Amino acid sequence: MNRKTFIQKSTLLAFGASSLLACSNDNNKSQTNTTVIAPNIHTSKSKKYRWKMVTSFPPNFPILGESANLFADWVKILTDGRLDIKVYGAGELVPALEVFDAVSSGTVEMGNGTSFYWSGKLAAAPFFTAVPFGMNAQQMQSWLISGDGYDLWKEAYAPFDLIPFLGGSTGVQMGGWFRKEINSLADIKGLKMRMPGLGGKVLQKAGATAMTTAGSEIYTNLEKGVIDATEWVGPYHDYLMGFHKIAPYYYSPGWHEPSGQTEFTIHKPTYESLPADLQEALFTASMRIQAWMIGEFDRLNSLYLAKILQEGKVKLRTFPKEVLDQFRVLSKEVLEEVIEGDEMSRKVYESYRAFQKLSNPWYDLTEGAYQKLIKG
Numbered sequence: 001m002n003r004k005t006f007i008q009k010s011t012l013l014a015f016g017a018s019s020l021l022a023c024s025n026d027n028n029k030s031q032t033n034t035t036v037i038a039p040n041i042h043t044s045k046s047k048k049y050r051w052k053m054v055t056s057f058p059p060n061f062p063i064l065g066e067s068a069n070l071f072a073d074w075v076k077i078l079t080d081g082r083l084d085i086k087v088y089g090a091g092e093l094v095p096a097l098e099v100f101d102a103v104s105s106g107t108v109e110m111g112n113g114t115s116f117y118w119s120g121k122l123a124a125a126p127f128f129t130a131v132p133f134g135m136n137a138q139q140m141q142s143w144l145i146s147g148d149g150y151d152l153w154k155e156a157y158a159p160f161d162l163i164p165f166l167g168g169s170t171g172v173q174m175g176g177w178f179r180k181e182i183n184s185l186a187d188i189k190g191l192k193m194r195m196p197g198l199g200g201k202v203l204q205k206a207g208a209t210a211m212t213t214a215g216s217e218i219y220t221n222l223e224k225g226v227i228d229a230t231e232w233v234g235p236y237h238d239y240l241m242g243f244h245k246i247a248p249y250y251y252s253p254g255w256h257e258p259s260g261q262t263e264f265t266i267h268k269p270t271y272e273s274l275p276a277d278l279q280e281a282l283f284t285a286s287m288r289i290q291a292w293m294i295g296e297f298d299r300l301n302s303l304y305l306a307k308i309l310q311e312g313k314v315k316l317r318t319f320p321k322e323v324l325d326q327f328r329v330l331s332k333e334v335l336e337e338v339i340e341g342d343e344m345s346r347k348v349y350e351s352y353r354a355f356q357k358l359s360n361p362w363y364d365l366t367e368g369a370y371q372k373l374i375k376g
């Protein structure tokens with residue numbers, strides 16, 4: 001995939017993209033009813049199901065779009081063809097940001113995207129994708145699989161007739177591309193940076209102007225100076241966008257998106273009507289996608305980071321301590337505002353925060369210490 005194709009596909013803003021999706025090929029009035037082919041209704045094992053899955057990612061979008069196709073393939077194999085899911089990329093059946101409603105209403109059986117996009121409908125939603133200074137991908141996965149996270153996620157989605165499933169994670173993202181070096185908080189003031197979502201709210205509080213530029217427009221806006229900086233995903237997707245050609249400073253860490261958990265959603269009554277073995281197949285495929293995506297992001301980000309460094313034109317930087325300290329304080333304020341007056345998000349936030357507090361010392365002692373050790 002070349003840069004142009006990638007940018008065309010990137011009309012969807014990866015993560016926190018919510019407000020500005022350009023892919024709104026609105027043909028959602030086409031036939032979307034469930035088709036159940038039941039050659040023999042007497043045994044549940046012979047009943048065949050044909051589902052539609054709509055996604056918030058462009059068709060075949062690197063890793064994020066590919067995961068829906070893989071999921072459908074695996075489910076088909078696991079169920080010996082009894083559950084056949086046809087995948088529609090963003091805009092093919094419904095626009096990217098209408099996935100939640102399409103599945104919630106039962107118009108289609110399944111969706112794929114990130115919970116972050118539904119913040120306007122559900123204040124607790126961002127906690128199941130990423131929050132500034134929150135948990136990394138491994139901690140998130142632990143909270144979701146072994147902690148209270150998944151039960152809370154199901155509880156939060158239940159009023160919408162949705163069941164969530166883990167859909168993979170980007171891992172910690174990068175802090176973004178800057179045309180000028182950031183040496184102090186003064187350099188943040190007045191900075192025009194593309195950063196949607198909660199991270200953008202933090203930047204705004206720090207005196208910057210946070211923009212929600214659509215994916216397809218970021219490169220041109222950065223090149224022309226309409227924006228001074230942008231975040232996107234990580235070295236792989238960022239390289240495909242070509243940011244390294246026009247913004248020399250590449251910052252870490254992605255304090256605003258320490259994980260990028262994605263989701264599959266299934267219309268709850270439809271899911272509950274399935275035989276138990278098909279339900280299990282969906283869960284199994286979701287777990288495999290979760291593992292696959294983290295592996296794929298880590299492999300390709302490592303490869304493209306090496307490529308960027310080898311080309312020698314990009315200057316890798318870490319944000320100054322005073323900047324990160326200030327972002328951390330402001331992030332807490334932003335999160336307090338999110339949960340204010342919303343019982344569900346308060347409940348989720350308390351569980352999330354408690355899990356993070358519990359696991360941080362363990363990570364410092366092990367992963368953190370080990371990474372420092374092997375760096376030498």
Ligand code: CA
Pocket residue numbers: 014015016173231232233257
């Ligand atoms: Ca991002």
